[in-house]
Amino acid sequence: MADIRPERVVILGVPIDNLTLDEALAQVATFLQQSQPHQVVTVNPEFVMEAQHNPEFQRVLLQADLATPDGFGVLLAARWQGTPLRGRVTGVELTRRIAELAAQKGYRLFLLGAAPGVAQQAAAVLIAQSPGLVIAGCFAGSPAPRHEPFLRQIIAAVRPDVLLVAYGHPAQDLWIARNQPFLRIPVAIGVGGVFDYLAGRAPLAPGWIRRMGLEWLYRLCHQPQRWRRILVAVPCFTWAVLRAHRVRQ
Ligand code: UDP
Numbered sequence: 001m002a003d004i005r006p007e008r009v010v011i012l013g014v015p016i017d018n019l020t021l022d023e024a025l026a027q028v029a030t031f032l033q034q035s036q037p038h039q040v041v042t043v044n045p046e047f048v049m050e051a052q053h054n055p056e057f058q059r060v061l062l063q064a065d066l067a068t069p070d071g072f073g074v075l076l077a078a079r080w081q082g083t084p085l086r087g088r089v090t091g092v093e094l095t096r097r098i099a100e101l102a103a104q105k106g107y108r109l110f111l112l113g114a115a116p117g118v119a120q121q122a123a124a125v126l127i128a129q130s131p132g133l134v135i136a137g138c139f140a141g142s143p144a145p146r147h148e149p150f151l152r153q154i155i156a157a158v159r160p161d162v163l164l165v166a167y168g169h170p171a172q173d174l175w176i177a178r179n180q181p182f183l184r185i186p187v188a189i190g191v192g193g194v195f196d197y198l199a200g201r202a203p204l205a206p207g208w209i210r211r212m213g214l215e216w217l218y219r220l221c222h223q224p225q226r227w228r229r230i231l232v233a234v235p236c237f238t239w240a241v242l243r244a245h246r247v248r249q
Contacts, residue, residue: 009084011241012048042070045237049236069087095191109162110155111195113141
């Protein structure tokens with residue numbers, strides 16, 4: 001199958017593939033047919049802001065094989081700078097579609113991360129939605145580097161086709177970049193809070209709120225402890241994008 005990635009849109013130095021959900025899934029399907037390892041990152045405004053002061057994370061984002069547009073803010077920023085993105089690809093939707101594809105084609109998933117027991121709950125939800133799905137393993141573990149040799153052993157032992165890592169950014173994406181050279185899994189994706197959403201541990205904003213771009217407000221109401229992160233994702237990101245645009249003019 002041919003590589004279908006079209007041009008990339010760059011926001012504050014972070015590249016994002018201009019793909020719809022269907023196209024992102026087709027790209028993942030292509031990766032799964034190739035023998036080499038791939039890394040997928042799901043870029044939202046917080047990723048872009050973190051990359052501004054974390055060169056290691058920025059390098060991982062630059063080198064990722066697929067960078068999906070996750071987050072209404074990146075769509076708005078892309079439109080504002082005159083390089084509109086064609087659609088939003090959220091981590092939850094991409095995970096569900098990958099699970100569907102895996103059930104059809106016999107690919108096996110490994111769910112790493114989140115609080116103990118959450119990955120198992122998320123796996124049960126994915127199996128219920130995609131009967132026949134094979135879960136190679138679930139493990140909470142820890143993103144701490146000293147745990148890596150053990151985690152590599154348990155993951156390598158079951159040889160999954162897709163590794164979903166839920167340690168939050170940038171830890172999950174750095175973890176994948178450090179460990180993919182040893183694991184060589186066809187597709188590894190940092191999925192942030194996806195297991196929490198699938199397991200029903202964190203509420204997912206209704207579709208109409210997401211379409212209006214008010215997911216941040218919904219999160220602020222339901223998870224007020226995230227206020228600092230929302231500050232980075234909304235006003236700080238907006239200001240940085242506007243300032244960069246003004247400098248360019
Ligand atoms: N997490 C974890 N171990 C850690 C830190 C975080 O398993 O040391 C998990 C946490 O339980 C949650 C996910 O990582 O399931 C982070 O979700 P969040 O929505 O914060 O992701 P982000 O928005 O940073 O991508």
